Structures are given as C-alpha cells and as structure tokens.
Amino acid sequence: MTAVDDVILRVEDLRIRYEKGRSIWGTPRYSQVVHGVSFAVKRGETFGLVGESGSGKSTIGKAILRQIPIVGGSITFEGQRITEWKEGHTPLSYRRAVQVIFQSPRLSLNARMLARDTVAEAVAFHLGLKGSELDQRVDRLFDDVGLPRHLGDRYPDELSGGQQQRVAIARALACDPRVVICDEAVSALDVSTQAQVIALLHRLQQERGLSYVFISHDLGVVRNLCHAVGVLKHGAFTDIGSVEDVFERPTSQYTRELLDAIPRFPGRAA
Ligand SMILES: Nc1ncnc2c1ncn2[C@@H]1O[C@H](COP(=O)(O)OP(=O)(O)OP(=O)(O)O)[C@@H](O)[C@H]1O
Numbered sequence: 001m002t003a004v005d006d007v008i009l010r011v012e013d014l015r016i017r018y019e020k021g022r023s024i025w026g027t028p029r030y031s032q033v034v035h036g037v038s039f040a041v042k043r044g045e046t047f048g049l050v051g052e053s054g055s056g057k058s059t060i061g062k063a064i065l066r067q068i069p070i071v072g073g074s075i076t077f078e079g080q081r082i083t084e085w086k087e088g089h090t091p092l093s094y095r096r097a098v099q100v101i102f103q104s105p106r107l108s109l110n111a112r113m114l115a116r117d118t119v120a121e122a123v124a125f126h127l128g129l130k131g132s133e134l135d136q137r138v139d140r141l142f143d144d145v146g147l148p149r150h151l152g153d154r155y156p157d158e159l160s161g162g163q164q165q166r167v168a169i170a171r172a173l174a175c176d177p178r179v180v181i182c183d184e185a186v187s188a189l190d191v192s193t194q195a196q197v198i199a200l201l202h203r204l205q206q207e208r209g210l211s212y213v214f215i216s217h218d219l220g221v222v223r224n225l226c227h228a229v230g231v232l233k234h235g236a237f238t239d240i241g242s243v244e245d246v247f248e249r250p251t252s253q254y255t256r257e258l259l260d261a262i263p264r265f266p267g268r269a270a
Pocket of ligand 1: 033055057058
C-alpha cells in the first residue's frame with residue numbers, strides 16, 4: 001500500500017466539461033470530457049497519461065494547473081485540496097511548485113527574447129535574484145539541462161528543436177518546482193533528440209526528486225519514462241496501474257489494441 005506521504009498529487013473522481021454553445025434561449029450547453037478520473041502521482045515518480053487525440057489528457061493537465069474549472073471531484077497537492085481555492089486565486093507558491101512544459105517550445109518561448117533572457121526573467125521573477133547571483137543561477141540552469149552557455153545569446157529560431165526544449169525546461173526549473181506537467185513534451189522532436197530529452201528528464205528527476213505528469217500518445221515513450229500509467233479513452237481510464245501491470249497485463253480490449261499497434265518496446269531509459 002502507498003504511504004500517504006509518498007503521494008504528492010492526488011486526483012479523485014475528476015469531472016470536467018466544456019461549454020459547447022448556447023440554446024436559442026441562451027442556456028449554456030455542455031459537453032463532459034472527463035468522467036470521474038482518479039490517480040495518484042508519487043514523489044520522484046512519473047505518472048503517464050496516454051490515449052488517443054481528444055481523450056482528455058491535456059484537459060486533465062490544465063485542471064491540475066488550475067487553468068480551467070472543474071465540475072466535480074478534487075485535486076490534492078501535498079495534502080492541500082487545491083480545487084477548494086477560488087477561481088483566479090491560485091497562490092504563487094502553487095504556481096511555482098507545479099510547472100509545465102509543452103509540445104512546441106517554439107510557441108511557448110518568446111521569439112523576440114534571447115534564450116538567456118528567457119531563463120533569467122523566470123529566475124528574477126521567482127527568486128528575486130539580480131546581478132552576478134542571477135547570472136550564476138542562469139549559468140547553472142543551462143549546465144543542468146545540458147545547454148552550452150554560449151547558446152544563451154541566440155533567439156529561439158536560431159536554436160534546434162531539442163535546444164529550444166532545453167531552454168523551456170531550464171525556464172520551468174527556474175523556480176524549483178516539485179511537479180512538472182510534460183504535455184507531449186517530446187512529441188515534436190525527432191527520434192534521437194527525443195531520446196536525449198527523455199534521458200535529460202530522467203536525470204533531472206533523479207537529481208531533483210521531481211514528479212512528472214507525462215502526457216503522451218506514444219506508448220513506447222511512456223514505457224521508457226513512466227512508473228505508473230493511466231490509459232484514457234473518451235475521458236475515462238480503461239486501464240490504470242504500474243507500467244509493468246498495464247503493459248504486461250492490460251485488462252481492457254482498448255489498451256490491448258493500443259499496445260498491439262506498437263511492435264516492441266525498448267528498455268527503460270538509463
Ligand atoms: N477549450 C475547449 N472548449 C471546448 N472543448 C474543448 C476545449 N478544449 C478541448 N476540448 C475538447 O475536449 C476533448 C478533450 O480534449 P483534450 O485536448 O484534453 O484531449 P487530448 O487527449 O489532450 O488530445 P490531443 O492529444 O489531441 O492533445 C476534445 O473533444 C476536445 O475537442
């Protein structure tokens with residue numbers, strides 16, 4: 001059994017709907033996209049959310065980030081029920097503790113800001129550092145994500161996709177988060193760059209004790225990086241459990257079909 005303290009983030013019976021237009025009387029119409037999803041993310045581990053496009057993966061990520069309202073259920077972070085906070089009143093401490101990395105760093109980075117300034121801005125905002133202290137912290141973050149320091153003088157468009165994603169990771173790490181939501185964070189990268197970024201995420205997890213919610217449609221990648229996984233279909237889990245259980249002993253036909261679609265899996269990233 002999981003000790004309560006092992007769990008950093010708990011999602012219980014989460015239900016989310018989006019407004020889908022209005023009736024001729026002006027009454028809002030809703031479409032429910034997440035139907036009672038529950039899972040726990042352990043400290044220093046990775047929980048994978050997999051499923052086909054439109055199954056509700058990013059919606060769950062957005063709810064954890066408090067970017068969208070929920071209809072029912074709860075989300076608890078380090079014992080605090082964050083879904084009880086009023087909309088628009090997310091404490092800065094939570095926004096620091098839970099960061100996100102998106103699929104396209106090109107879209108998430110400011111095209112007119114140098115890589116170094118992108119990271120420095122986050123460090124200055126969250127940690128209030130200036131001058132040489134700020135410079136040293138930014139240098140360390142570049143080193144931590146394996147980005148040569150001289151690349152700090154480039155704009156996003158002058159960097160490769162993998163380098164851009166490293167800048168986005170360095171920026172996300174600037175405030176020492178405990179949880180990082182990785183929303184298709186490696187999906188846009190070519191296979192060899194993808195492997196390098198996965199190895200980087202794995203190393204950062206070991207070094208910093210980070211927990212990840214890893215959103216992906218790629219089961220091979222999930223098998224490599226995740227400890228536990230939930231397979232989503234139309235906003236509900238068809239399977240949930242340890243990676244070994246779900247991949248070796250899937251209980252639903254849907255998960256079996258997804259697994260059959262990939263021929264074989266490499267071992268876990270070192
Ligand atoms: N802002 C929105 N307003 C209305 N419906 C939305 C909104 N965002 C997402 N949806 C719908 O909610 C459902 C779940 O979308 P979501 O983006 O969470 O899926 P996903 O599994 O992350 O898909 P993908 O892998 O393509 O990103 C989809 O049917 C989508 O069309």
